[in-house]
Ligand SMILES: Nc1nc2c(c(=O)[nH]1)N[C@H]1C(S)=C(S)[C@@H](COP(=O)(O)O)O[C@H]1N2
């Protein structure tokens with residue numbers, strides 16, 4: 001196994017993007033109010049990123065969501081990420097410093113009562129933040145367990161007031177080649193798009209994360225707002241969302257566009273259904289040298305198996 005043990009903050013300053021890494025770390029540690037954008041004039045815009053809602057973290061833990069294994073230490077999960085916008089290696093942390101997360105506007109459109117836009121800080125203040133411990137199982141057969149902070153996706157759906165014709169929720173990541181070098185590659189169908197059925201989106205497990213480890217999301221985790229659907233393979237948990245569209249047709253997702261035979265729309269975790277190129281029976285636990293058996297629906301069958309009654313003809317586990 002290969003886990004890169006050196007975290008961004010252990011990196012000599014000279015190897016990191018000069019101000020950005022340093023200031024980002026200060027902003028995360030500092031409680032932030034003092035680091036408002038105005039105090040950073042001269043840092044060339046990279047830091048409008050101080051988070052005005054950081055005082056809302058850490059949020060109270062919702063004890064209904066428990067784990068059967070220890071939490072993954074931040075030093076492992078924060079430097080082993082999939083975020084193709086910033087490169088295809090697991091070490092995207094330095095590159096993700098270029099992600100500018102303020103101002104950040106979420107657009108709600110499609111089959112809704114009235115399309116609207118909302119700023120991330122207004123949205124976060126409208127919601128009651130809570131912390132949930134969730135497992136995360138990547139299709140590549142590694143896993144982690146992390147404390148997300150955020151709110152149920154169903155609350156955002158309620159805010160959007162979808163029309164009865166809305167059958168799917170389509171979610172889209174930002175598109176900006178100037179920040180995200182990966183998006184300059186023609187090999188990928190940018191922007192990153194994911195989707196859920198309305199029933200899945202309204203399931204209590206579907207969670208919108210704005211924070212992790214008791215702090216606002218660090219960029220590489222998909223700041224400032226990402227999805228966490230722990231019963232599905234990790235690629236469904238789309239990062240850095242800018243648009244939610246309520247639609248009648250099943251959206252074409254990023255990974256389907258790349259390789260539909262290997263990465264489908266449903267992508268529910270199932271140890272008995274192998275990926276065409278590897279087994280899904282077990283998973284490597286980040287930060288340990290252990291492999292553990294993978295569980296059907298990643299252990300969340302009780303909450304979600306019912307969503308798939310009558311859909312047995314679909315490729316539910318790819
Ligand atoms: N926009 C976007 N979202 C994304 C990805 C990505 O490359 N781009 N990778 C996905 C994959 S494959 C996984 S496993 C998780 C990784 O989340 P983490 O880096 O926070 O562990 O994000 C998912 N969301």
Ligand SMILES: [Mo]
Nearest residue numbers: 138139234235
């Ligand atoms: Mo993944």
